[in-house]
Amino acid sequence: MARYVTSRLAQIVVILFMIVTILFVLFRLAPGDPVSRMVDPSLSPEEAANLIAQLGLDKPIGQQYLQYLQNFVQGNFGHSFHYGLPVGQVIMAKLPNTILLFTTAMVLSALAGIAWGKVAAWKKGQGADMALTVAALVTHTLFLPWLALLVIWIFGYKLDWLPINGMISAEVWLDPASGHLDKALDVAYHMVLPLATLFIMHFGSYLLVMRSSMLQTLREDYIITARAKGLTERKIRNHHAAPNAWLPVITSVGLSLAFSINGGALTETVFSWPGIGRELVMAVSQNDYPLAQASFLLIAMVVLFANLVVDLLYAYFDPRIRY
């Protein structure tokens, strides 16, 4: 096991180095000029050149790359051109918001998908299976902004039950009379619509994976043995079939959780959720190299490590697998 983990960690280091390099080159090749947004028409080319030099963009690309690698090893990702703040600070200000929404949504979707997938497989060909499978297929193929705007319009505007956007309400958070509970409730209140939208969009994929895996499991000999032993159907489903069926779902959930840290630019934009997804899109469109590179790198790192964790979990849940 230790040898396997060491080998995987070494692979991760090599892949990370490749990603760092590719990211650096890609952003430099992308059209656009980060400086053009900071100058006015009457600034002379010499003064613009001074600004470029101050930002370190005047050096040969190779030199910039070496400098970038050196800073990367030291954990220094530079300052955002747009915000003027250390990149780490910008990311850390938004990352918890993204994790709160997307990780919660992924966990809830996965739990529901596994539970309902189990039921659908168990009742294959019956009404419940048809209803759940069709619902999963339909919701999984919905266009997220359309669904998001629809729920905002119905529940936020027409029925006026829920806030139409944002993560918190200024009215509550600025009110001196608001306590911690009020603020916590306010966040939950604002999470309902985006969470429901993400849940509707994502539970279907887990459901279908679980259903398919469960159907395979139900054909196994040990299920027949369990029936022959006279166990109840409920016990066979929940204790013998399901635990063996959710192994493929673990991969899917593990990677989804990893990707959930990059949020979703569309979801965050439509719901005005102050997360990392919107920030990433803005960083790319504004040629904010340091912020964009660091954001992509963070995503890459989390995905690589999530892969490793999923592989290790596989061995834990399935005794047949040994590294």
Place this chain on the structure above:
Amino acid sequence: MTVLLGVMLLALAPPAAQAVEWDQNVLKIGVLEEPKSLNLWLAGDAWSNHVLQLFYQQLYVNRPGDLKKVPWLAAGEPQYDPQTLSYTVDLRPARWSDGSPFTAQDVVFTGQLIQKFKVPRFFSLWSFVKSIEAVGDHQVRFVLNRPDASFTSRTLATPMVQKKQWEPIVKQCLATQKPLASLLRVSLDQPASSGPFVLKSWRRGVFIHLERNPHFFGQGLSLDGRPLGPHIEGIVFKVYGTSDAAILALRKGTIDFYWNNVQPGYLRDIAGDPAIQVFRNQKSALYFMGFNLRRPPFDDPALRRAVAMLVDKRFIVTRVLQNAGEVMTALVPAGNAFYHLDQVAPYDQELTRGERVQKAYEILVEAGYTWEVKPMDHAGRMQACSCLLRPDGTEVPPLTILTPPADYDPQRAMSGMMIQEWLGQVGIMAAARPMAFGAMLEKVKGHHDFEAFVLGYGNLALDPAWVSAFFVSKNAGKGGWNMSGYDNPLFDTLADKAAKTLDPGQRRELVLQMQSIVQQDVPFLPLYNPLLVEAARNDRFQGWVPMVGGIGNLWSLCQLRPSGGPAAEAAR
């Protein structure tokens, strides 16, 4: 599932604090982006300026109506001494938000900081200022290297920072290897404000809360006949991800004003709501088609004039902008009346499509262009023509019209497509090509690799110095602002003269002449100026001040009052 249901049920119970009315006299404004920084030297975008203009005040500001400069932190008009090339400005008694006085030292410090660091957004306005000295606490003397008209109109409109706050920061920045980069990276938690509001709190990505600055000089003061306040307790800027959400929030009453242009598609919904008032104001904007004069075929002014003749600006305004704009006939928009050229070029007359093609055809024939099949038949009717041939008999090669993409600006993208069709009517094979804004700017400004483009500036300075910047030959190099590569010695001379002419009337004449030359030579073809359509609720606050650039301005926020009801009671 239980967890999900629990969260939903818990959340559906409205938070208790919603009932509390602490915010009766607080204006709520919807914005699409928050300020990128509270550091004035870094944040130059419009969204940042919405907030920063309420902290960092200028010596002079434009007044609504005629847009003339009126003293703000200054106490009167600047006094010019032609012998010494110096201006003397008296300052009014004012205070910073920490209670310390605003003095001449703050003005001197601000100017010297810009010069020392060559701050990108401001340095060009201060580069010709030789020295700045405080004459006592309330008088400043500026000595110039040369007369420059933009001194009074732009330099004296520089936002001022507090010396007490910035002096130690500047010392630290100067001690670094890259002082300017260090200055741009300064993060301020609480900027000293000389304006009507001061920062109370900021939750990044969600809202910014400003409260009334008790030390604002304008409290109880009537300036230029306008009673200043502020008469509201504070402002909350709320960040919305999309216009859809912001408009719904406005209709719902969650915000009082949406500080952005309202697209025509939303107007029908808003129009039925008596609590929402729609304001239409002119912008200081220029949306235009530009040509590359450095290479064929648009190095020929006749071809450019023919293209100008083919472009039906009225059609673009009525169909593409859905009447939410006006035709531009000159570079400086009509809203900036003092510098606007009220002269209509032949191609800007109201003509039918047939007449436009006929006149373009005549221009091209006169310049020696030919066709195998002409665009007009013997009876003067339009017909499908062959490719346009240059005077030397070669074909005008297929051209590309670069435009921003439709998701960035559908109006410019659509205008490019319309122009492509119109050019085809005289045998010019053109194709509109939308591309990412940054990429387009790099192609046009950085590499000069283009034939024509459609671009726009939505918030141009009211001072017309930019007219020079866009067309003087010295700016035609790569990265320069003369993107068309226009080179006209007469224009250069007029531009140089205009920059040095201090008399507003004389300068106006020069600027008008410059616009007239551009109108004739057509390096740029001004297309349209979209109206700024804004929407505000009238059930909580009233007193918005319309001006060029919209009702979202310093004057409005200093003059707004509660409309009546609970908010008015709270204000009393």
